[in-house]
Amino acid sequence: MRTDTAPTILRQDYTPYPFRIPTVDLTFDLAPGLTQVHSRLSVERIHPEAAPLVLNGEALNLISISIDGHVLSPEHYQLDDHQLILHPEKAAFTLEIISTCRPAENTSLMGLYQSGHSLFTQCEAEGFRRITWFADRPDVMSRYTVTLQADKTQFPHLLSNGNLLHHQALPDGRHQAVWEDPHPKPCYLFALVAGDFDCREKTITTRSGRQALLQVYCDKGDYPRTAWALDCLERSVLWDESRFNLELDLDRFMIVAARDFNMGAMENKGLNIFNSAYVLADAQTATDASFEAIESVIGHEYFHNWTGNRITCRDWFQLSLKEGLTVFRDQEFSADMMARGLPDSAALSARTVKRIDDVTALRTAQFPEDAGPMAHPIRPDSYQEIGNFYTATVYEKGAEVIRMQHTLLGEPGFQAGMAEYFRRHDGQAVTCDDFVNAMDSVYRQQAPGKDLAAFRRWYAQAGTPRVSVDLQYDPQTAQCVLTLSQRCDPVGVEKLQNPAVAKPPLHIPFALGLLGADGSPILLETDGLSGETLVLDLTQTTQTWVFKNVTQRPVPSLLRNFSAPVIVEYNYTDEELALLARKDPEPFSRWEAGQSLATRCLLAMAGKQGQSGTAKAAIDLLAATWADIAGDASLSPAYKTRVFTLPSERVLLEKMSPINPPALALARRALRRQLGQALQDTWQTLYDDMCATLDGQTYSPDAASAGARALKNCALAYQVAATVSGALERAERQYYNADNMTDRMGGLTPLVNHAPEDVKTRALAHFYDQWQANPLVIDRWFALQATASSTTVADVQALMAHPAFTLRNPNRARSLVFQFCLNNIQGVYCEAGYAFWAEQVMALDQINPEIAARLARAFDHWGRLVPKERQAIKLQLEKIMQRPSLSRNVYEIISKALTL
Template sequence: MRTETAPTITRLDYKPYPYRLPAVELLFDLDPAQTTVRATLQFERAGSQGDALILNGEDLELLSLVLDGKPLSSDEYELADSTLTLYPEQARFTLEITSLCRPADNSSLMGLYVSGDQLFTQCEAEGFRRITWFPDRPDVMARYRVHLRADKKRYPLLLSNGNLVAQQDLSEGRHEAIWEDPHLKPSYLFALVAGDFECREHTLTTRSGRSALLQVYSDRGSGAKTAWALDCLARSVRWDEQRFGLALDLDRFMVVAARDFNMGAMENKGLNIFNSAYVLADKDTATDAAYRAIEAVIGHEYFHNWTGNRVTCRDWFQLSLKEGLTVFRDQEFSADMLAQGLEGTEAVSARAVKRIDDVTTLRIAQFPEDAGPMAHPIRPESYQEIGNFYTATVYEKGAEVVRMQHTLLGEAGFRAGLDEYFRRHDGQAVTCDDFVSAMESVYSQRNPGKDLQVFRRWYNQAGTPRVTVTLSWNQATQTCSITLRQRCAPAGIEKLQDPPVAKPPLHIPFALGLLGRDGRSLALSHEGKSAETVLLELTEAQQTWTFENIPEAPVPSLLRNFSAPVMVEFDRPDADLALLAQHDTDPFARWEAGRELASRQLLKMVSAGASQSTVDPLFIDTWRSLLQDDNITDAYKARVLSLPSEKELLEKTEPLDPLGAVRACRELRGALGKQLAPLWQKTYQSTLAQAGSEYSPDPVSAGKRALKNLALSYLMAGGAEFGRLAREQYYGAGNMTDRMGALSALMHYSAESERAAALEHFYQQWQQDPLVMDKWFSLQATAPDATVETMRSLMLHPAFSLRNPNRARALIFQFCMNNLQGIHNVQGYDFWADQVLALNSLNPEVAARLARAFDNWARFAEPQRSGMRAALEQVQQHPELSRNVAEIISKALKI
């Protein structure tokens, strides 16, 4: 029988819960087959007499219900599939609920579930209802006392939120631990872990002089790989105190690594549960990118301790309140860590590397989302399944909206606004408007007569705004006028409206500079100040600014540091882009100019089709100049000299042409490899010689490896004669970064026999390490010659399991989302549909993410367009489609 369509929940329908819940006491008798949970809930009426008490529950067996000591019979409550309803007459009462859940049968990995021989929980967004009947919504905040009982031999460690207040042995080989969280929290922040773990710990002294215990737990045998994670946690605690004045508010802070986890990590108060991929690292098994990802995710989840836990969301429409703000904070943390110990231009360049990576992620993931059927504002107006709205828009675009407020207020002003936010709302569940109001109180004070009313529209509007730039230079008056025009096309369901609804203008901070024809920066006077960069505040559909004392027709440097998540439209010659790529003093804008020059060259090659188009000498000369520039750091040079990815290029084709994008990227990479081979060789040998004997994940060392591996990739793309370098590097590598860099080059550019030999060697070396085997699967999924037959063969490998989200992402997701050549054919579309349906029955949340692969099918050229539509319809016709997948597919097919 077809699953019923989930009801649509709208933001404006929000109503406060009619009962307060000051205290919660939970008693768990833990067992993987069936766990008994006794929940003692102390309620107080907050609404009117007669308001129903509605509790959420899913896949639970109700054993007993006791109200103020009186057992209730079945005719004294209403039990439905997902709700338990009572009509209590008392203003204050205690409800005791005893229920049963089955962790071993829970393949969704939401609620209480089994991973290996251990028990874990995942409660965000609506997983707590799989543990016990409860008002499972973020605005119901309570203090929790938790009793955990289990077999001591099987589960020697019992963890929950807050502080350990007691533990004791029980009869029959069982034991108990009692945890108490001193802070109010909603149910989505509850956590429980039971199992046998190694622990690495460190005692940290806060700025106030209080001691706090930091602990990282992992599987037995993996403890040596947690040193970096613990170091990242300690640095996160110190950074949040120094940068934002936010101190750790618990006696201990725990991180636990789980093998099976739907997401990256979860910020449960004081007990963060992590995907093991974001905890475990050493030089032999983790790449530089993995080290940085661990640092970012550790930071992100710790920073949630204040921005998400101490102040949380009133409802799930406000998800970006905590996620957008915390992504901004983890981005700033990572940038500061990259620049730590560096000075001047090197420090600026290091921070720019992080900014470039973040904007690249935004453009690859969020811009296409804004252009597709799932387009939504960072504060959505409606949803059917909240799990489908953990999106790039909520996270990455949400972070950009917070960053714009930081840009408008400045560092000191933003800090003052954040202080005001916590002063007003500590311990509360609030809204995005509450956050903006705190920032606005500072902005208006510093800018009399101004407010952030127009800025608030960023929270309501979907779509990526476009800003058109017009420049006019007057030789007689030596003035330069800049006109900015903004527009935002209909996005998502807005495209179905006839006539389309006009969108009002947004408040867009637009940073720019001007360069002379010799590459020198020109001083600009703006609001009584003279600077190389000015911040224009575009709040109307069109505005013009005029700058004086501009002695020549300037070259504009636009949207410096990517000051707003917009697309810029400005008709400029390639020569200007080349000048900016070589001389712009803003490192982001410099990278952007080179990126645009490369994109233009690639698009010409897409248009030329299979006929080998020539590469513009200006482009080659620009790349040569950058490669020889000794004044930029290796890490920054590695970013500047990287071509746009196939997915980035795909978004610039119209209609979307995946095979054309693949072909053009390979052609240009090969041309650069051939024509600049001597310089790539020199770069490779130079960085190879500079590498120290001991591996370090520090930014400078990682930058040298990044540049070295980029040079190797270009050399291999330009000619097979450089395969020797890749083989020597692979078999002689002293760290996983160099090993993966060489193996990736071999996978893309060497003969089949060499690839097979290297892959077999890799497998024999690392078959016992699950995280390294994920890399092995991913390399094969993204190989140029990978086919559906390759994927089906790998799925039969003993090391593959569709039930493990990491393994599914490593193989299935990589092929379907990142192998444009392999997936875009009839067989590929059928394969995608098969895997969505297979995951649908195991883990609907993971299945829904895979279902997003073909959101933008309507933007593709034929025959891909028809093939994707047929696959989407095939999934839609499945008789037992989960609500998660059904929402994604139905929205995709509407547009």
């Protein structure tokens, strides 16, 4: 466990594994207390040198080892807590290992573990070594045949990867199932599930005419809440066929919901294991956001079937090869599902809503990561614990890097690049360079003389680039001169380098337009290009473009549709931002301008200018702009909701220097109150209009209905925050009379944040009494209280003593402890809050180091806080670091935080 000497793994040290393992036969005698695993491996030496066969293993008990049927005595191998080392003399042989593990004692939820009365596995990244000794690395790809044996009453369903070969009864009430995965895979994609489940299934016909069985397994009693998941799975299969020409390659595809799961889901080949939060949904227990998240996550894991499974990573440094690409694919899937069946203008609005949500998620999680001690490129160069690098940088920034390639190549070119990628590498473990090589081959054909050489630097550079914009207008020549300059300052461990290593310029596709004083678009003409939106190739530190025939001083619309994951620096006036927010024909930039204006108001209120006339003028301008947007019938309710959602505290923190979280939290509450008061008639009109739109409709999670509910609840929240007459009573009525969870939470949330204590207490008690038997709904109950502005450390500690709370369940820990530490800015930024956080990190580390490490990153930005807060957090970081039994996961996080 203790990790001061934990080795740092370097990407440059990669060497191929010296053996092939073409086939793996596994036989499991399953029981929670003690499971026996018999592995039979065909092994072939690749190189003539007599390198030892090194296998990984953790928390295993060895029974026997044999080679070609000959049992080995201990003097013929070396065994410790992490490795089994053999010295085979033959170039090809059969290795058999019998070992045991204890699923019921495995609280890490990695490897084989028990959840409820069922058994599950989680092998990514390095969990397979907790099941049996093996070469636990992604570039060792094998074909698996798996035999599962267990008590039939206790475990009537026995599932594994691939296709079911046969099932039969055994003596003494036991039974056996044999599964075969016809496709080679690394061991991190192995899975088994044993338990007593309900199953919803459907047979579909694939594009080539094959019959395929889709199945969703869940705990007994949850069957009614699996219909949406099965529908999402079917839509995912059909979309991947139509958009990417990728067909399901197995006879069946299974999803299993697990109550205890460290992540959202896992793409094991043909047997995807999911956190139940991303499977179970109906109108009464799931919000619109939950329905959307389920569709996205199911799509993501299914799309991994090709981008991650058929082609996988050579090593874990290449994690973004599969994750960045697949996040991009699930984003496109969700956008297409939101826009399906809509006319062009409405479809654009729907896709923009999805784009806004994705960029907001990037700025909330990834931009802070780029500015913190764990900053790393999307292809890291080193790690101590790979579990710490399942990050927003690898996933969300990785997806933006893929999206930029899509922007540069266009949809047809990108699809040609994908086809070339599969032609070259199907069935292989490859690198990020291999993917870019395939895209580059198409790009060179499309644009002779150009290549993606500078673009490749996105994979190697950490930090969020900044692009400063200088615009000069000459009315005499009717020319507009635009200069873009890029820089990417040292971040993370780069700050320790002396002298600092220079970062060469990146290839940044920068989309922009120009508007006239009335908001009308200006036709851009430069370098043989023309259009109302141009994508400029910024490949140098500084570049200049001249736009001709610009007959009036323009207002620039910059980085349209967020064409690159950068921060734009341009000195807009408040009036220019208001114009863009009202008139910009590009909907993402229109939203962006409104957010920038709101950000200025919030930062001014949190600083010394909070009561100045300048700040008041900006707030008045923001309110007037919102009033105009509220009355714009061309905008969808979902889009308006995003416009009226203030920038989150976590996004705003990154714009403060030094960071003062309590001041920002107070400013955000004050601005919500002021906007609620200034626009109370607008909110009432929106609320009434959306109620009328939804009246008489049966609940549906479709994008249009979800948008109407979102706008209705947004309007209600502003009314309650402003203590508008009758608003609290309206929220109470909505909560108690709601026929769906979205409206129920839409009524309860403002009550918890703004109602008198007796009203709040009664509503929370009513909610708990009604839903105490449903763990996922009770997670909402905990999370809502954890994030309430009045919640203190003492309140959270009292909730932790509640009979329904346990740290051992990741969902429950996330719903209370994580929500408080990460999202209750007002409650946690104090000495008691920091001490509470440190205590929970250390407590979780004894149970589940992977979950503990995620909580350990709550204060990555501590070094940029105001001095008082900075010193208080440092004391807690040092306290964690002094713990003698710290896991490798948490050690890496805390040591880097203290170093920087």
